[in-house]
Amino acid sequence: SYELTQPPSLSVSPGQTASITCSGDKLGDRYASWYQQKPGQSPVLVIYQDNKRPSGIPERFSGSNSGNTATLTISGTQAMDEADYYCQAWDSSTAVFGGGTKLTVL
C-alpha cells in the first residue's frame, strides 16, 4: 500500500519560514493536499492540488510537489499557525494521509 512520510515535529521562530515535507514514492506524479488541525478542532484544508489555496487561507501558506516530496511552506510563521499538519494523496481510489507534523512556533 502507498505510504506518506512526514517528520513528527518541527519548530520555528515567529516570522521565520516553516517547511514541512511529505515523502512518498513518485509523489510528484500525484496531487498532494495539506490540512491544518489545531487542538480540539476539525482539520482545515490549507493547500489542494499541490499549490492551490482555498478561499480564506492566508497567502503565507504555499505548496509544491516534485519528485518524491511535497512541501508545505509557511512564510512569516505566526503563533496562530502552531498546529498539526497532514499531507494527503490518492492511491487509485484510496486516500492516504501522512502521519502528521506538529509545528511548534516558539
Place this chain on the structure above:
Amino acid sequence: EVQLVESGGGLVKPGGSLRLSCAASGFTFSNAWMSWVRQAPGKGLEWVGQIKSKTDGGTTDYAAPVKGRFTISRDDSRNTLYLQMNSLKTEDTAVYYCTTVRGIAAAWYFDLWGRDTLVTVSS
C-alpha cells in the same frame, strides 16, 4: 451557512454495531461526493471511505481496515450521509469526521469538515 453536523457516536461493545449520521446544509448535497475520515485518540487522520454522487454512479470505496464491516450510504432527500459500522473492534475507537470531496480525478481533496462524533468500542 455551509456546514456538516455528525451524530450517532457513543459507547459500543466489541462486535456491536453503530450508525453515524452527517447532516449537510448550505450546499447542494446531492451533487457532492462525501467521505468519512477518522482519528484515533492521539493519532493521525485515517480515511475510512467515500461515496460518489448518484449522478456519478453513487459508488463507494473503503479503506482496507473497514472493508466488509462498514457501509457508507446517502439519503439525498434528507441531505444526510450515513456510516453503518458492524463487527466493531476496539481499534475502531476514534472521532469520526464527515467531509465533502471536491476536485477532479486523482486530484480530489477534502474541502469541508464536520465537527466530529466520538465512537468508543470497549467492553
